[in-house]
Amino acid sequence: MDKQSYTCVLVSDFNLQNFAGYVANDPEFPGIKPISAPFGQPVATLLNRELPCWRNTPDVALIWTRPQSVVSVFNALLRYETVPLQKVLQQVDEYSSMLINMSQWVRYAFVPSWVLPSYRSVFGVLEMKTEIGLTNTIMQMNLRLAENLARAANIYVLNTHNWIVQAGMQAFSPKLWYLGKIPFGNEVFKAAARDIKAALHGMLGYARKLIIVDLDETLWGGIVGDAGWEKLVLGGHHHLGEAYADFQQALKSMQNRGILLTIVSKNEEQIALEAIRNHPEMVLKLEDFAGWRINWQDKVQNIIDLMTELNLGPQSAVFIDDNPVERARVKESLPEVLVPDWPEDPLLYPATLLSLRCFELPSLSREDLVRTTMYLSENKRRGLKKTVGSLEEWLTRLAIRVQVEELHSANLQRATQLLNKTNQMNLSTRRMSEAELMAWAEQEHHRLWTLRVSDKFGDAGLTGIVSLEIQDRSAHIVDFILSCRVLGRKIEETMLATAIQHAQALGIKNVYARYIPTAKNKPCLDFFKRLEPRFRQQGECFIRDGKQPFPVPEHIELILTP
Amino acid sequence: MHAKITQMLFSVIDELNQLRPPDEHLAKDLETPLAGDSGRLDSAGLINLIAVAEQKAAAELGRPLLLTDDRTLSQVNQVFRTLGTLADYIHLRLNEQNDG
Numbered sequence: 001m002d003k004q005s006y007t008c009v010l011v012s013d014f015n016l017q018n019f020a021g022y023v024a025n026d027p028e029f030p031g032i033k034p035i036s037a038p039f040g041q042p043v044a045t046l047l048n049r050e051l052p053c054w055r056n057t058p059d060v061a062l063i064w065t066r067p068q069s070v071v072s073v074f075n076a077l078l079r080y081e082t083v084p085l086q087k088v089l090q091q092v093d094e095y096s097s098m099l100i101n102m103s104q105w106v107r108y109a110f111v112p113s114w115v116l117p118s119y120r121s122v123f124g125v126l127e128m129k130t131e132i133g134l135t136n137t138i139m140q141m142n143l144r145l146a147e148n149l150a151r152a153a154n155i156y157v158l159n160t161h162n163w164i165v166q167a168g169m170q171a172f173s174p175k176l177w178y179l180g181k182i183p184f185g186n187e188v189f190k191a192a193a194r195d196i197k198a199a200l201h202g203m204l205g206y207a208r209k210l211i212i213v214d215l216d217e218t219l220w221g222g223i224v225g226d227a228g229w230e231k232l233v234l235g236g237h238h239h240l241g242e243a244y245a246d247f248q249q250a251l252k253s254m255q256n257r258g259i260l261l262t263i264v265s266k267n268e269e270q271i272a273l274e275a276i277r278n279h280p281e282m283v284l285k286l287e288d289f290a291g292w293r294i295n296w297q298d299k300v301q302n303i304i305d306l307m308t309e310l311n312l313g314p315q316s317a318v319f320i321d322d323n324p325v326e327r328a329r330v331k332e333s334l335p336e337v338l339v340p341d342w343p344e345d346p347l348l349y350p351a352t353l354l355s356l357r358c359f360e361l362p363s364l365s366r367e368d369l370v371r372t373t374m375y376l377s378e379n380k381r382r383g384l385k386k387t388v389g390s391l392e393e394w395l396t397r398l399a400i401r402v403q404v405e406e407l408h409s410a411n412l413q414r415a416t417q418l419l420n421k422t423n424q425m426n427l428s429t430r431r432m433s434e435a436e437l438m439a440w441a442e443q444e445h446h447r448l449w450t451l452r453v454s455d456k457f458g459d460a461g462l463t464g465i466v467s468l469e470i471q472d473r474s475a476h477i478v479d480f481i482l483s484c485r486v487l488g489r490k491i492e493e494t495m496l497a498t499a500i501q502h503a504q505a506l507g508i509k510n511v512y513a514r515y516i517p518t519a520k521n522k523p524c525l526d527f528f529k530r531l532e533p534r535f536r537q538q539g540e541c542f543i544r545d546g547k548q549p550f551p552v553p554e555h556i557e558l559i560l561t562p
Numbered sequence: 563m564h565a566k567i568t569q570m571l572f573s574v575i576d577e578l579n580q581l582r583p584p585d586e587h588l589a590k591d592l593e594t595p596l597a598g599d600s601g602r603l604d605s606a607g608l609i610n611l612i613a614v615a616e617q618k619a620a621a622e623l624g625r626p627l628l629l630t631d632d633r634t635l636s637q638v639n640q641v642f643r644t645l646g647t648l649a650d651y652i653h654l655r656l657n658e659q660n661d662g
Contacts, residue, residue, distance in 0.1 A: 017606050021581030173613060179630065182608040186577070 006059040011461035013069035035134030096148030163191035205421035215265035235281025248283035258368030263292035290375035311484035367461035377458035405561035423520035427480035475503035508546040592646030
């Protein structure tokens with residue numbers, strides 16, 4: 001992971017110095033360098049692009065306010081004066097417009113939702129009454145804010161209430177407020193710092209994508225090889241059984257959000273699979289798992305094999321096992337795999353899983369939601385590969401279709417996601433927000449295409465990006481990005497053909513591809529080195545004569561969508 | 563009681579150090595200067611020290627502690643000169659509670 005610090009402008013009507021201290025001094029990745037906006041002037045700061053804090057396009061802005069400082073009529077509500085809800089929401093709309101305008105000045109913006117001090121419940125029974133209760137009003141304001149800000153792809157409304165709950169009795173600090181204009185106790189700022197770092201971690205492309213889970217005493221209670229599947233502790237009217245079922249439910253919920261589930265277990269494979277197929281309380285079915293290694297081999301080797309099969313690196317994986325010896329072994333041998341400390345008590349399994357902060361994605365695409373299906377299709381492709389004589393025959397029998405289209409609002413979210421999280425087949429490893437990517441692609445001398453790949457086994461979705469920058473009579477390939485799910489099927493060559501044929505139509509003299517090395521993109525360098533038809537190599541730059549033809553591979557059906 | 567107060571103040575220092583860069587960490591030592599000319603804390607640091615110390619006194623010593631009254635704030639540089647002077651002052655205030 002990179003060592004750079006990401007700049008974060010802090011905009012608030014209160015003192016955020018303690019929050020700044022926590023994020024700046026937390027040694028965990030990603031590093032954050034706070035930049036304080038003028039104290040106590042959130043609206044003026046949001047309206048003035050010329051302020052020093054907005055220079056050099058900061059990576060992140062945190063705009064954390066009390067409601068009364070940006071929605072002026074809220075002051076009247078605090079005095080229990082009558083204000084029509086419509087008037088309150090109108091001011092929320094105005095504030096939202098300021099935030100949306102500001103979001104163009106940064107890559108990402110975080111806006112914590114508004115909260116009222118929990119000690120403020122003097123008219124408790126009326127708190128949830130519409131047009132009377134302040135709690136009701138503030139919930140409606142937050143909902144309106146979230147709906148308004150959904151229009152900007154790089155603004156995220158954060159749930160402050162979660163931080164308040166985590167901080168408990170120390171969440172609000174009248175003492176800190178009167179002494180230093182700090183409304184919250186430090187536990188709130190710590191929780192906020194954790195959440196914002198976790199979100200940024202995902203936005204930078206480091207979200208985990210894979211859970212590797214053990215079976216006995218982890219996915220169910222008991223040892224299936226000893227007890228038989230009928231005697232496993234799972235579901236039913238038993239506190240432990242319920243906890244194991246809830247743990248599976250939590251895993252299923254992760255899978256529904258695009259996280260792959262796999263099994264690595266020391267067991268007899270047939271016995272374990274029989275349990276998964278036959279136990280009536282199994283929440284997870286065999287088709288929920290993208291792969292498994294169930295045998296008596298070393299788990300580290302099994303994990304390596306499984307990740308190779310799935311084309312994922314160890315930095316993508318989380319390993320869950322009840323056995324501390326197995327956890328220690330994996331932690332030591334595969335330090336990039338996240339191995340969370342796991343509780344001894346199965347009643348704590350679901351909460352432990354759901355409190356992990358390593359899966360955060362900035363957006364959810366169609367590809368995320370059907371990821372397991374895609375990997376199961378991949379298993380079928382591999383099965384076909386074993387039955388045919390040559391690579392060419394396999395590729396032909398896959399009946400691959402590649403749909404090429406330019407960047408537009410409908411594919412922008414997925415394209416940005418792919419840009420920000422692809423590490424291996426990535427020429428330049430640029431990281432950009434949706435707004436930045438669209439702005440780049442819209443420039444006259446820039447072209448960017450997305451590629452959707454499908455074959456007879458299924459649709460892999462939008463899995464490729466190639467972009468060009470035209471300078472005089474030269475074309476520079478800026479992005480060359482392909483998901484690891486479709487590597488090795490000559491989609492790479494199809495991407496190059498798309499870009500080169502476009503360049504040729506413009507009468508370009510040479511096409512350049514400058515490889516920018518990272519810790520993870522050597523597969524891209526290897527591809528360009530062994531590519532046929534060949535590129536000439538000069539250092540880390542690959543060059544091709546613009547006049548030489550570069551055909552689309554014969555087995556690919558190319559569909560160009562305007 | 564003095565040893566317990568010292569331990570409580572060391573846990574306050576642990577909290578405050580989370581807000582500071584490693585090369586500006588405060589030492590868990592009774593001679594560590596806090597406020598005044600040679601003090602290591604700015605006004606925000608002092609506010610945090612007071613708030614966290616009051617919280618921890620309640621949680622770890624089971625005793626209420628008030629460090630924002632006129633008596634304390636009128637002699638800030640003496641009370642908060644070092645971790646040791648603060649420990650002595652807290653000891654004095656808690657003893658006064660016993661006497662009262």
